[in-house]
Amino acid sequence: MPRGKYTNHKGRxxxxxxxxxxxEQRRKDEQERRWRQQRGDESSESEEEEDEADKKKASGSKTRGDDDSGSGSEDSSESENSDEEKAKGVSNLIKIENPNRVQKKVKKLSTLNEDLVSQKPQLSRREREEIEKQxxxxxxQKLHAEGKTEQARADLARLxxxxxxxxxxxxxxxxEKKQKEEALKAKTAQTQKALGKKT
Structure with missing residues (x-):
């Protein structure tokens, strides 16, 4: 026990x-329900049945006495289910439904191979984005080569x-080249004329 002012009393x-x-509580509720049913108190009976259904859902287990309860259509369906669900030992008393439990399913090798062949490879988000980008x-590029994009039109106008x-x-x-040639011819002609040569 720790010394000091504060002590923890949780779980004591x-x-x-x-x-x-x-x-015993269930039997009492069942007797009460039957008694009300005999009296003809229908509204309280429906409330009791809803309460009992809620208790069954909450407990998640079935006992032998539960097969007796319920109305006509429920009796027939529950009696059929109880015959199918009966098992050896305490397995009929305790029923476990774990939503996180994964049951392994046996698959045939031929179907497994077909699934692997027919299934497309799963790509990660990055790989899918990369492929989409490409x-x-x-x-x-195809539209650009055909000249249908804005950039291609601008390039063609620039070209x-x-x-x-x-x-x-x-x-x-x-x-300019022709003018230079003519100027050169005129100059050579003048120089030759000045020199007195005839061409």
Missing amino acids: NRRFTNPEELE RAQAHY AIIKQQREEAAKKRDL
């Missing part, structure tokens, strides 16, 4: 209900302007 007086007490890039400028520059160069 825990009391768990006996299965016998639970069974597809988009290829599609863009047309450049071609026109080059043609004009080439014409200008040809003109």
Whole structure:
């Protein structure tokens, strides 16, 4: 026991209900329900049945006495289920339903191989994004080659302007070349004339 002002009293007086007490309480509820049913108190009976159904769902187990309870259609379905569910030992008293439990399913080798062959390989998010990116890039390149994208149109317009400028520059160069040749001919002609030579 720790010395000091504060002590922890958690878990000291825990009391768990006996299965016998639970069974006795259930029997009392069943007798009460039957008594009300005999009196003709229908509204209280339906409430009791709902309470009992809730208790069954909460406990998750079936006892032998539960097969007696319920109305006509429920009796027939429960009696059929109880015959199928009966097993050896305490397995019919305790029914475990664990939602986290994974039951292994036996598969045939032939079906397993077919599943593996027919199934597409699972790709991660990054791989899928990378493949999608490559597809988009290829599609863009195709449209660009056809000249359908904005960038391709701008490039073609720029190319047309450049071609026109080059043609004009080439014409200008040809003109200048012809003028230089004519100027050179005129100069040589003048020098020869000055020298007195005839051509």
